[in-house]
Each structure stands twice: as C-alpha cells, then as structure tokens.
Amino acid sequence: MAETTPTTAAAPRTATPEQFKLRMRRYDPESGDAPYWDEHTIELEPHRSVLEAILQARDRFDGSIGIRCSCRQAICGSCGVRVNGEPALACHTHLDAALKSSADGVIEIEPMGNMPVIKDLIVDMDAVHWTKIRRVTPWLIAKQPVPEREYIVPRESMIDVTQTMACIQCGACVSDCLAMEVDPGFIGPAALAKSYRFVGDPRDDQQFERLNDLAQDPEGIFDCTHCFKCVQACPKDVNPMGQIMRLRRIAIDDHQIVDQNNGERHEAAITGLVRNYGLLHEAELIPRSYGGNSWFAKFTPAAGKELLSSLPVIVRGLLRGKLNPRIAIFGHKIPSDDLKAVQAIYDKVESRDRSSGQRYELNLYIVGEDEQ
Amino acid sequence: MPAHDVLIIGAGLAGQRAALAAAREGASVAIMSKVHPVRSHSVAAAGGINAAISVDDDWHSHAYDTVKGSDFLGDQDAIEVMCSEAPAEVLHLEHIGVTFHRNGKGEMDLRAFGGASMKRTAYVADITGQALLHVLYEQLMKHHETVERYEEWFTTSLLQDEQGDCCGVIARDVRSGRMEAFTAKNVILACGGAGQVYKPTTNGLIVTGDGIAMAYRAGAPLMDMEMVQYHPTCLVETGILITEGARGEGAHLLNSNGERFMEKSAPNKMELASRDVVSRAEQIEIDEGRGVGPGGRGIHLDVTVVPRKRTLEALREIVNLGKDFAGVDITREPITIRPGQHYIMGGVKTDVDGQTPIDGLYAAGEVACVSVHGGNRLGANSLLDTLIFGRRSGEHAAARAASMPMPAIDANAQLRRDAEAIDAIIARPREGRRVSEIKNELGELMNEYAAVFRDEQGLQTARETIARLKEETRNAWIDDRGTVFNQDVLGAIELGYMIDCAETTVLGAIERKESRGAQFRTDHPERNDEQWLKHIDITLSGDGPQVSYSPVTITQWEPEERKY
Numbered sequence: 001m002a003e004t005t006p007t008t009a010a011a012p013r014t015a016t017p018e019q020f021k022l023r024m025r026r027y028d029p030e031s032g033d034a035p036y037w038d039e040h041t042i043e044l045e046p047h048r049s050v051l052e053a054i055l056q057a058r059d060r061f062d063g064s065i066g067i068r069c070s071c072r073q074a075i076c077g078s079c080g081v082r083v084n085g086e087p088a089l090a091c092h093t094h095l096d097a098a099l100k101s102s103a104d105g106v107i108e109i110e111p112m113g114n115m116p117v118i119k120d121l122i123v124d125m126d127a128v129h130w131t132k133i134r135r136v137t138p139w140l141i142a143k144q145p146v147p148e149r150e151y152i153v154p155r156e157s158m159i160d161v162t163q164t165m166a167c168i169q170c171g172a173c174v175s176d177c178l179a180m181e182v183d184p185g186f187i188g189p190a191a192l193a194k195s196y197r198f199v200g201d202p203r204d205d206q207q208f209e210r211l212n213d214l215a216q217d218p219e220g221i222f223d224c225t226h227c228f229k230c231v232q233a234c235p236k237d238v239n240p241m242g243q244i245m246r247l248r249r250i251a252i253d254d255h256q257i258v259d260q261n262n263g264e265r266h267e268a269a270i271t272g273l274v275r276n277y278g279l280l281h282e283a284e285l286i287p288r289s290y291g292g293n294s295w296f297a298k299f300t301p302a303a304g305k306e307l308l309s310s311l312p313v314i315v316r317g318l319l320r321g322k323l324n325p326r327i328a329i330f331g332h333k334i335p336s337d338d339l340k341a342v343q344a345i346y347d348k349v350e351s352r353d354r355s356s357g358q359r360y361e362l363n364l365y366i367v368g369e370d371e372q
Numbered sequence: 373m374p375a376h377d378v379l380i381i382g383a384g385l386a387g388q389r390a391a392l393a394a395a396r397e398g399a400s401v402a403i404m405s406k407v408h409p410v411r412s413h414s415v416a417a418a419g420g421i422n423a424a425i426s427v428d429d430d431w432h433s434h435a436y437d438t439v440k441g442s443d444f445l446g447d448q449d450a451i452e453v454m455c456s457e458a459p460a461e462v463l464h465l466e467h468i469g470v471t472f473h474r475n476g477k478g479e480m481d482l483r484a485f486g487g488a489s490m491k492r493t494a495y496v497a498d499i500t501g502q503a504l505l506h507v508l509y510e511q512l513m514k515h516h517e518t519v520e521r522y523e524e525w526f527t528t529s530l531l532q533d534e535q536g537d538c539c540g541v542i543a544r545d546v547r548s549g550r551m552e553a554f555t556a557k558n559v560i561l562a563c564g565g566a567g568q569v570y571k572p573t574t575n576g577l578i579v580t581g582d583g584i585a586m587a588y589r590a591g592a593p594l595m596d597m598e599m600v601q602y603h604p605t606c607l608v609e610t611g612i613l614i615t616e617g618a619r620g621e622g623a624h625l626l627n628s629n630g631e632r633f634m635e636k637s638a639p640n641k642m643e644l645a646s647r648d649v650v651s652r653a654e655q656i657e658i659d660e661g662r663g664v665g666p667g668g669r670g671i672h673l674d675v676t677v678v679p680r681k682r683t684l685e686a687l688r689e690i691v692n693l694g695k696d697f698a699g700v701d702i703t704r705e706p707i708t709i710r711p712g713q714h715y716i717m718g719g720v721k722t723d724v725d726g727q728t729p730i731d732g733l734y735a736a737g738e739v740a741c742v743s744v745h746g747g748n749r750l751g752a753n754s755l756l757d758t759l760i761f762g763r764r765s766g767e768h769a770a771a772r773a774a775s776m777p778m779p780a781i782d783a784n785a786q787l788r789r790d791a792e793a794i795d796a797i798i799a800r801p802r803e804g805r806r807v808s809e810i811k812n813e814l815g816e817l818m819n820e821y822a823a824v825f826r827d828e829q830g831l832q833t834a835r836e837t838i839a840r841l842k843e844e845t846r847n848a849w850i851d852d853r854g855t856v857f858n859q860d861v862l863g864a865i866e867l868g869y870m871i872d873c874a875e876t877t878v879l880g881a882i883e884r885k886e887s888r889g890a891q892f893r894t895d896h897p898e899r900n901d902e903q904w905l906k907h908i909d910i911t912l913s914g915d916g917p918q919v920s921y922s923p924v925t926i927t928q929w930e931p932e933e934r935k936y
Binding site for chain 2: 015028029030047058059060062063064066068069070071072073074075076077078092094118119120122125126133134138139140142146147149150151152153154155158159161162165166168169197201203
C-alpha cells in the first residue's frame with residue numbers, strides 16, 4: 001500500500017457489548033477462610049480485555065476484588081494472572097479468546113502459580129520472582145575503561161539483547177515453570193532471561209564469570225527441563241527458554257565450561273545419541289551423561305552410581321508403561337534413509353556454526369522480513 | 373520511626389534517578405512507592421529521549437526547539453539547564469546499561485521527533501521508558517545497601533514542622549495496612565502526573581495526582597495547571613498511546629478524504645509539528661466531519677508508508693498494540709487514532725534544583741513544573757526532564773541534608789489523624805455514590821470541557837460540577853473492609869487527590885484568557901503576550917484556591933510567532 005487510498009473507514013469492528021461470566025478465585029487472608037470462587041456477569045465488547053472485565057466487576061459489584069494493575073497495555077507487568085488455567089496478563093487477553101478457551105463458558109481467573117497468594121489475584125512476587133532476579137547479579141558490570149562517549153557495539157547485539165530487555169517482569173513464566181514446581185530453588189526462566197541480557201551485552205565484562213556461576217549452580221541453566229511452558233506463557237515474546245539455551249551454548253562452545261552438574265555432558269550425550277541412532281537411546285543416556293560420551297561409559301563408577309540411584313525412577317517408568325524395555329535397552333531403529341537425513345541436519349548445522357561463526361539458533365529479536 | 377536524609381516518594385524515572393544521585397552524594401536515602409518501582413508509569417514512555425549528542429547538533433538548538441514548543445511559556449534558564457546537561461545524562465545511562473539502538477557504525481542512533489529541528493531522539497525500539505526504568509531499577513538493586521526501598525507503600529500526607537518545613541511523610545504499607553510516620557530531612561516528590569483525572573487517558577490507573585495534591589494541601593503553589601497535553605495518536609476506545617516515534621519514522625495522518633491535512637496547519641513540519649498543533653488539527657478534522665471510523669471520531673495514522681522491516685524493528689511495540697488492542701496490522705493498513713489526554717505540563721512549582729517554596733520539599737518529573745515544558749511539551753523531553761531534574765533534586769537534597777540535623781518531630785497526632793481518616797472511609801454507610809462512579813463522571817467531564825478546545829461556558833460547567841463531585845467524594849463509599857491490600861480505600865484517597873488536580877486545572881484554564889500551547893480558548897483564540905506571558909500559580913489557603921502570577925524567565929529567545 002504505497003500510495004494513500006481514500007479511506008472510507010474500512011468496515012469498523014462490530015462493537016456491541018455482550019455479557020461474559022467471570023469466575024474469580026478469591027482469598028481474604030484476614031477471614032481465616034479458605035479460598036473460594038466468586039462469579040460476576042459483566043458486559044463488554046468481545047475484543048476488550050479480561051482486565052477491563054475484572055475492573056468492571058470491581059467498579060460495579062465488589063470493590064474488594066484484589067488485583068494489581070496499571071497501564072492496561074501490557075507494558076507495566078502488574079496484572080499477571082491465570083486465565084482458564086494458563087498464565088497471562090489480564091490486560092492482554094481478549095474476552096472472546098478467553099471465552100473460547102474456557103471449559104464451561106465461564107472465564108476462570110486465578111492468581112499465578114509458584115508464588116504465595118497474598119489476597120485474591122495478588123501474589124507475593126518479591127518472595128519468589130524478585131529474589132530470583134537478584135540472584136543473577138542483575139546489573140551491567142561495565143567493561144573498563146568507560147569510554148568518553150557511548151560504547152561502540154554492533155547494532156545487531158543491541159537489538160538482540162533488547163529481546164530480553166523487553167521482559168516486563170510480570171511473572172507469567174515463573175507462574176507455570178514446571179522445573180520450578182519440582183525444584184522451587186530453580187533460578188527460573190525470568191531471571192535466567194535477565195542474565196542473558198548481560199551475557200549477550202558486549203559492554204559487560206563478566207561473561208565467563210556469569211556463565212560459570214549459572215552453569216555450576218545445580219539450580220542454574222542446566223536445571224531447565226526444556227518444556228516450553230515459559231515460551232508459551234510470555235506475553236512479550238521474550239522466549240525465556242530460548243535464552244537459557246543460548247546461555248548453555250555460549251557456556252559450552254565459547255567458554256568450554258564443564259559443569260559439576262553434568263549438564264554439559266548430559267547435553268553432549270543426548271545430541272550424540274540422536275546423531276548415532278536418529279532417536280534418543282534411553283538406556284545409554286545416564287551412563288554417557290555421567291561416564292563420558294561412549295559405549296564404554298556404563299562401566300565407569302560415576303555412571304554405575306547414578307544408574308543405581310535412578311533405579312527406582314526407571315522401575316516406576318517401566319511399570320507405568322512410559323518405557324518399553326526392549327526399545328529402551330536396544331535403542332530405536334529408524335530406516336537408514338531417515339537416519340542419514342537426521343545426520344545431514346547435524347552436518348549442516350555444525351558446518352554452518354563453524355564456517356560463519358554465527359550460531360544457528362542465534363535468534364534475533366527482529367527477524368528481518370522481506371521488504372514489501 | 374524510620375529516618376532518612378532524603379526520602380523520595382515515587383519510584384519512576386525521576387524518583388529512582390533522584391535516589392541514586394542522593395546516595396552517590398553520601399546521603400542516607402529511601403525511596404517509597406505505592407507500586408513496585410518497575411510498574412511506575414515511566415515504563416510506558418515509548419519513543420525516546422532527546423539530547424544533542426550528535427556531533428552536528430548543539431544543545432542551543434535543542435533549547436530553542438523546546439522554548440518554541442512551549443509556546444514561550446517555558447522558563448529559559450531551566451530549559452538551558454536541561455538541554456545543556458542532556459548529552460552527559462544520556463551517555464551516563466548508556467554507560468550503566470541502557471541498550472540504546474545503534475547505527476551501522478555502532479554509535480547510538482537517533483530518530484526524528486515532533487517539534488525538533490533535527491534528529492536528536494535516542495531510543496530503544498519503542499520501549500525506551502521501559503528500558504530506562506528497568507536499568508535504573510537494576511542500579512537500585514545494585515545499590516541496595518545505600519538506598520532503602522519501601523515498595524508498595526502509599527503516602528497519605530506530608531509532615532511539616534511548626535515553621536511549615538517539610539520533614540517527612542505518613543504512609544501506609546499496602547500489604548499489611550500498617551500506618552507509619554517517616555522522618556526525613558528532605559522529601560522529594562516524584563510521583564508523576566494526574567492523567568486519571570481524564571477519561572480516556574494514555575496514563576496508567578496509578579497516575580492519580582497524589583504528589584500534586586499532597587504538595588498543594590501542604591501549601592506549595594501549583595503552576596500552569598491548565599496546560600494539559602493531548603497526544604495526537606491514541607487508540608479511540610481505550611486511549612492507549614501509539615508512539616510519536618511512528619510519525620518520527622515517517623507515518624502519515626489522513627482524514628476521511630485520504631488527505632494529509634497537516635499541510636494546512638504545519639506545511640513545513642507536517643506530522644512532526646508539536647503535539648498541541650497536531651492534536652488541534654486532528655480535532656478540527658473530526659469536528660468538521662472529516663473523521664474516520666465509527667461516528668467519524670478518529671483519524672487514520674498510516675504507518676504502511678514506513679518500510680516494513682524498519683517498522684518491525686523500531687516500532688515493534690505498537691505493531692503489537694495495534695494487533696492486540698485494535699485488531700489492526702499497522703504494517704498493512706492504517707490504524708484509527710484520535711487525540712487523548714497524555715501529560716500535564718503543570719505541577720508543583722520548583723526551581724532548577726527541584727526545590728519548592730516549602731523548605732525540605734522537592735519535586736521532580738511530571739509532578740513538578742520547573743517549567744521546562746511551558747504550554748506544550750515536546751515528545752521525548754519528558755524522559756529527559758525526569759532524569760535531569762530527578763538527579764539535580766537528589767544532589768541538592770543530599771547537600772542540604774549534610775548541613776542539618778534530623779528533624780525532631782512528634783508525628784503521632786498526624787499519624788493518628790490519617791489512620792482515622794482511612795477507618796472513617798471504610799466505615800462509611802452505603803449511601804451516596806460509589807467512588808468508581810464519581811471517578812468516571814470526573815474523567816468524562818474533564819475530557820469534555822477541559823480538552824483540546826475550551827471556552828468559558830464549558831469551563832464554568834466543569835467548575836460547578838467538580839464542586840459537586842468534591843462534596844460527593846466526602847461521602848463516597850467502598851466495599852473493602854479489610855486491611856491487607858485494601859486497594860478500595862486507597863482508591864477513595866486517590867479520588868480526593870484527583871479532585872484537587874481537576875479543580876486547579878479548570879481554575880487555571882478559566883483564568884488564562886488566551887490561547888497558548890495546549891490551552892486553546894475558542895473564546896480567546898489568540899496568544900496574548902502582553903497580558904498572559906506569565907505563569908499562573910495556584911495556592912491553597914483557608915478560603916480555597918488563590919490565584920497569583922509569576923514571570924516567565926527569558927534569557928536568549930524573545931517570543932515570536934510560532935509556525936511549523
């Protein structure tokens with residue numbers, strides 16, 4: 001649309017208010033009562049936000065509904081909640097979409113998870129989220145000497161760290177981090193994404209120290225289980241898990257950090273096994289992660305010890321049918337053409353990494369789309 | 373009772389910058405905010421920050437643009453301070469970590485902005501405010517040993533000694549409901565503007581004029597309160613802001629005939645005239661029936677003329693805003709916008725060090741009126757204002773603190789009075805109106821009568837209505853009877869603050885019988901330098917608001933006709 005066409009108001013959005021039912025999780029810490037559900041019917045246009053709906057209920061029916069909110073445009077990060085069980089910003093969720101994802105035609109709103117509830121939809125961000133942020137030394141440790149004018153740095157690197165700078169600290173990713181559910185000490189997606197903001201910043205002087213710290217910490221970068229929940233939850237496309245993977249890449253490839261948690265070896269074992277077999281060979285995974293990346297790994301004491309301690313988990317998995325004993329022990333067999341195709345992908349990615357010096361997954365915030 | 377050399381109320385850019393500066397000077401510092409600092413409304417500033425850092429630029433040029441933008445109501449000594457100190461401030465921000473966008477040579481890139489004679493706006497995509505605010509908060513975390521933080525504490529009043537000097541505050545811990553008195557040698561108000569007085573507004577729900585009203589009630593004069601900026605590009609329904617950066621990148625404004633109507637009022641600068649000029653031009657198109665969208669209430673902002681890749685890179689946030697809040701892909705089709713309340717140029721009167729006429733009380737940022745913005749603020753000058761005058765206030769307050777003892781004051785009576793006032797609101801019977809109803813009526817009223825175009829009759833209607841709303845506010849009732857996170861009762865207090873702001877805004881607008889900057893009186897359509905090249909100060913006395921005048925400081929630029 002290079003030239004300006006006369007604009008006779010291209011079909012305005014249909015904007016008739018409709019009724020929506022909200023079911024909110026309420027909790028009054030002073031009452032001594034357990035949390036309870038509270039329902040309200042509000043009237044708004046379908047493209048308006050869940051936050052506007054909550055505010056209408058608060059203004060018209062019950063001023064005691066507790067929710068933090070301010071900007072209404074997904075930039076202040078105050079109104080993180082769960083809508084129909086999924087973490088979201090209330091102001092960033094349309095009513096029609098929320099209705100569609102509801103189980104029974106009632107939009108269900110709860111406080112975020114993994115953080116203690118203070119009142120209604122308000123959670124204690126400081127106890128969890130901010131404590132974790134403080135864990136990653138969240139400020140620039142500037143390279144010396146400080147220049148008289150600005151640091152001269154590549155344009156792309158500033159755009160790149162702007163992706164993590166765009167994090168609004170809403171806590172949505174923390175709310176549903178599966179690893180944190182199991183290990184509350186996990187530094188977690190938001191704080192690790194924050195640390196990439198410095199690791200990826202060419203003005204920072206402590207790249208190695210930051211990465212070594214986060215790799216050696218048993219609850220650091222190798223504690224992430226790669227579940228994608230945070231990627232889905234993030235309303236600002238920060239892609240926390242992607243940032244964690246990039247921290248790992250830089251730690252391993254650029255600094256050759258071998259961590260005490262076997263994170264680096266575990267990853268090497270997985271990638272090596274998939275290259276050799278086309279699919280993961282489960283029985284080899286633990287031995288190789290702990291004993292080194294070869295078939296003989298299983299005979300090392302470290303691997304034996306780990307296998308032994310993992311035995312209850314393995315047995316449970318077998319009993320519940322999560323593992324097929326034959327495949328687990330002998331590995332998956334895929335047609336040789338497919339295996340060759342898998343290996344070709346490896347060759348391509350690895351050669352590109354080597355030849356261009358640019359990582360394949362280096363994922364710039366702004367992908368250069370073609371000019372129209 | 374906690375005691376600090378410097379206590380800062382508000383933790384947006386001005387407050388955080390003040391805290392860091394005061395701590396650096398060795399003062400014992402605390403910063404208090406009713407929300408977590410990164411939720412402060414500075415976070416929503418999009419387009420960038422002005423500074424003459426380019427080798428081809430000169431701060432005098434920046435200063436002249438600012439003076440002209442202010443319609444010659446800005447104080448030129450203050451503008452000189454701001455613009456001459458801007459480059460060092462922006463470079464300081466770069467050094468502590470702000471990820472400013474770079475050009476191909478790796479230097480900071482600059483974009484065009486309204487009312488500026490050259491490209492001088494440094495930016496981080498279109499999330500500049502967020503990037504700055506989060507970097508300052510990083511610094512607060514770094515300096516946690518020297519800056520104490522009271523996050524989610526609501527200030528209810530200022531403490532004053534017998535001479536009237538400010539010596540602390542009374543505040544309520546939002547989380548527990550506990551009231552406490554804080555002693556301080558100096559209090560810096562940095563708690564933002566009063567956008568919520570209008571509906572719709574680009575401002576967040578927390579922007580309720582708390583600092584302005586508290587200072588006013590303590591006897592500090594408010595200056596130029598009638599100067600309310602309407603931003604030219606806000607979403608029609610919600611008032612959400614579409615950054616001026618869009619026009620800085622080259623976007624056009626079109627009426628229903630597809631005409632770039634800015635040709636008529638600003639043939640040279642076109643869409644990049646100052647905001648008051650553009651907003652008026654848009655409002656004329658709408659009023660004369662050339663608007664677009666439902667009811668012809670909007671104007672088209674056409675971003676499709678900007679190369680798509682550039683839009684995705686430099687205007688990413690508004691691409692998302694368009695998609696999420698208006699259902700429009702701005703890279704493919706125009707988006708419908710209209711002028712909306714955005715900023716108040718007026719506020720608590722201060723000097724260039726942030727000092728108000730009350731000893732021990734400072735103000736910086738949107739809460740203050742230095743005045744660097746005069747009748748109209750240029751885009752990307754507000755972030756600069758917060759940082760320069762935040763820092764200067766912090767430094768000055770720290771120096772003042774070094775030469776005085778901690779005030780000895782018995783705050784118990786006032787503490788009790790504030791606590792009882794809150795209990796009384798909670799206990800109000802359910803007669804009269806809800807707080808939310810009054811707030812809505814106030815917002816719509818102001819947007820009707822104290823908007824882009826004003827006249828005596830409308831303003832008088834507004835004044836009378838505000839008087840009624842003020843009465844109703846005294847008995848307005850709420851639902852929440854609790855103490856933990858009782859946002860309901862805080863909303864009632866905020867409404868009281870907002871009423872004070874609305875009252876003084878309308879009073880100033882009635883008083884100023886001319887058209888200058890954001891104040892356009894259809895019954896007095898000309899600028900009148902002979903009579904009105906002066907500030908309007910409003911002070912609260914026993915009989916209510918009192919109006920007085922103070923001169924505009926002119927150093928190098930004599931008033932002239934303003935053309936874009």
